[in-house]
Amino acid sequence: MFKEANQRSFRQAAIYQEGRKERSSRRARAMSGRTRFGRKEQEKSWINAEVEALYTLSAAGVRVPRPLAFVDGVLLMELITDAQGHVAPRLGEVVLDAETARDYHQRLIQEVVRMLMAGLIHGDLSEFDILIDAHGPVIIDLPQAVNAAANLSAGMLLVRDVDRLRRCLGRFAPELLETDYGKEMWALYAGGRLRADSVLTGRYEPEHVDVNLVELMGIIDAAREEEMERRERLREDQDDQR
Secondary structure, X not given: OOOOHHHOOOOOHHHHHOOOOOOOHHHHHHHHOOOHHHHHHHHHHHHHHHHHHHHHHHHOOOOOOOEXXXXXXXXXXXXXXXOOOOEOOEHHHOOOOHHHHHHHHHHHHHHHHHXXXXXXXXXXXXXXXXXXXXXXXXXXXXXXXXXXXXXXOHHHHHHHHHHHHHHHHHOOOHHHHHOOHHHHHHHHHHOOXXXXXXXXXXXXXXXXXXXXXXXXXXXXXXXXXXXXXXXXXHHHHHHHHX
């Protein structure tokens, strides 16, 4: 069951919404305002984005929870379990050996490529958005998924997703910290050369082109928002301790 908007938050919500098409012009106008109806329609937009992303990615063979039905704001989907049948842990909750970390990293890079080929980028991927079931990583939580072709911040969001995977799994396999799959992947995609079976090297040599100021500002804004959110969580923790 989806949480109300005031019970969850998305950093830089406007970044994620860019490129999403609303079928109704009335609904689009309402969402741009701050009325009660507008907020309600905005919430529906987030919910529909996640449901549509799950159906799209599941059909594309990406390891996400398989959606079964969506009725009146309630989404019925596959339960992700570990080898013992218990609810699967998050990637950030498990300790891995170096070989398993390298294997999971390779699999997740392949999943990100499949997502990109299906036209979507997770947008907020981290060790808290990946479950480990009996067969390996499963990607979850997709309300902020963005359109790879229509969102001006898509490249930045993709690179950030992949860099988080690198940092998380690089704790167990330090050689992963030297890789740069995100920029390599995006350069291939932007140039129309990325394929589902593309062999990635983890190396990236930047081309000498003009700086994309829109993307650069998106990176700066996202970093600022993350820092503000981190400080807010720290203040809340301090208040709880008092």
